[in-house]
Amino acid sequence: MSIQRRFDEELAELKQQILRMGSLVEGQIRQALKALVDRDDALAKTVIENDRQVNTMDVAVDEACLELLALQQPAARDLRFITTAMKISTELERMSDLAENICERAIELHEEPQLKPYIDIPLMADRAIKMVGESLDAFVRGDSVLARKVLEEDDYIDELNEQIFRELLSFMMENPKTISRAIRLSFISKYIERIADHATNVAELVVYMVEGKIIRHMTTP
Amino acid sequence: MSIQRRFDEELAELKQQILRMGSLVEGQIRQALKALVDRDDALAKTVIENDRQVNTMDVAVDEACLELLALQQPAARDLRFITTAMKISTELERMSDLAENICERAIELHEEPQLKPYIDIPLMADRAIKMVGESLDAFVRGDSVLARKVLEEDDYIDELNEQIFRELLSFMMENPKTISRAIRLSFISKYIERIADHATNVAELVVYMVEGKIIRHMTTP
Numbered sequence: 001m002s003i004q005r006r007f008d009e010e011l012a013e014l015k016q017q018i019l020r021m022g023s024l025v026e027g028q029i030r031q032a033l034k035a036l037v038d039r040d041d042a043l044a045k046t047v048i049e050n051d052r053q054v055n056t057m058d059v060a061v062d063e064a065c066l067e068l069l070a071l072q073q074p075a076a077r078d079l080r081f082i083t084t085a086m087k088i089s090t091e092l093e094r095m096s097d098l099a100e101n102i103c104e105r106a107i108e109l110h111e112e113p114q115l116k117p118y119i120d121i122p123l124m125a126d127r128a129i130k131m132v133g134e135s136l137d138a139f140v141r142g143d144s145v146l147a148r149k150v151l152e153e154d155d156y157i158d159e160l161n162e163q164i165f166r167e168l169l170s171f172m173m174e175n176p177k178t179i180s181r182a183i184r185l186s187f188i189s190k191y192i193e194r195i196a197d198h199a200t201n202v203a204e205l206v207v208y209m210v211e212g213k214i215i216r217h218m219t220t221p
Numbered sequence: 222m223s224i225q226r227r228f229d230e231e232l233a234e235l236k237q238q239i240l241r242m243g244s245l246v247e248g249q250i251r252q253a254l255k256a257l258v259d260r261d262d263a264l265a266k267t268v269i270e271n272d273r274q275v276n277t278m279d280v281a282v283d284e285a286c287l288e289l290l291a292l293q294q295p296a297a298r299d300l301r302f303i304t305t306a307m308k309i310s311t312e313l314e315r316m317s318d319l320a321e322n323i324c325e326r327a328i329e330l331h332e333e334p335q336l337k338p339y340i341d342i343p344l345m346a347d348r349a350i351k352m353v354g355e356s357l358d359a360f361v362r363g364d365s366v367l368a369r370k371v372l373e374e375d376d377y378i379d380e381l382n383e384q385i386f387r388e389l390l391s392f393m394m395e396n397p398k399t400i401s402r403a404i405r406l407s408f409i410s411k412y413i414e415r416i417a418d419h420a421t422n423v424a425e426l427v428v429y430m431v432e433g434k435i436i437r438h439m440t441t442p
């Protein structure tokens with residue numbers, strides 16, 4: 001097999017690795033929300049446990065990228081694909097940390113009766129998970145139009161987070177007994193907003209990879 | 222000038238770039254705290270404005286790294302130094318975003334009388350800034366002992382954040398009129414904790430760069 005052919009195959013494998021890691025992280029976020037809504041501590045603990053798998057995958061992506069960079073001098077486009085993959089892997093790892101944080105707060109919340117039915121928070125999480133999926137699709141397809149769509153969606157998440165926060169604030173003002181629960185819920189809402197921010201980071205990296213001006217400066221002597 | 226010599230000089234310049242970016246970010250955090258403590262809205266707005274400079278430096282570091290990667294096939298050690306620099310630049314950029322967030326909350330806080338004298342929050346910020354500086358020193362010196370010291374310091378920050386949060390919670394419980402101020406202060410405390418987390422990320426990257434097992438796998442065919 002030619003070195004070029006082998007290199008192309010390894011690039012394709014790197015794409016698959018990112019997609020597998022993305023699926024795992026999407027699953028972590030989905031399960032974290034299920035643990036919150038169903039008040040399921042065992043599930044929350046499983047999600048916390050599974051974060052280790054994501055960390056392992058992050059290291060594996062990093063190793064794969066460094067090997068690809070060392071293997072041969074990649075062309076400008078491949079070079080940016082590989083460095084973008086490294087950065088996306090870090091973003092995904094941070095999202096998984098936030099899924100873990102959601103579960104930690106969920107477990108604490110289960111010590112008291114549920115403050116209110118959870119409607120907006122799962123809705124917000126669904127939108128955030130959609131953004132994660134779309135940003136990764138944009139990466140593997142090199143689709144900056146889809147990436148830009150993800151950037152636009154972030155505003156809606158920020159609005160939802162604001163709305164949830166204001167509602168929780170009114171609970172706290174009316175009845176101080178709700179404060180610790182309301183604060184924990186506002187943290188969870190904030191974690192979801194940060195997950196969407198990481199998806200936005202991924203989308204920005206993709207726009208940069210596809211359209212960025214860096215490629216113009218890249219000259220091999 | 223030989224290609225190797227030029228490459229070494231560009232690596233040295235990359236180190237300087239990271240240090241300059243680090244100084245700017247440390248300054249941003251310091252000024253954000255000053256804006257909070259002195260209730261100085263003009264300063265807060267300057268910090269928010271200056272975040273753009275940090276973003277520009279992040280892009281410049283990225284370009285420099287991609288050019289170095291494209292310039293020649295760097296040896297395993299240089300390769301890891303360059304990819305670590307790219308990642309550190311992202312961490313610094315996120316810290317500057319958090320300095321900006323501190324200023325946004327500070328401006329909101331200035332609409333009401335000060336809730337309490339600020340003692341623990343500036344103390345915590347000093348420790349976080351120290352961690353940022355040490356983690357960058359560890360990077361430029363390739364000093365994993367210093368990097369590990371930074372990792373240990375993060376526990377103290379987490380404890381301080383917990384303590385501040387508990388104190389603010391008691392304010393909220395006793396007097397609902399303090400809730401919005403106390404929540405904003407708890408956000409600021411959380412932002413500082415996240416700045417320390419980013420310094421911890423930098424330190425982990427350095428340990429990985431210096432001691433990591435990745436280098437063992439790196440073979441050029």
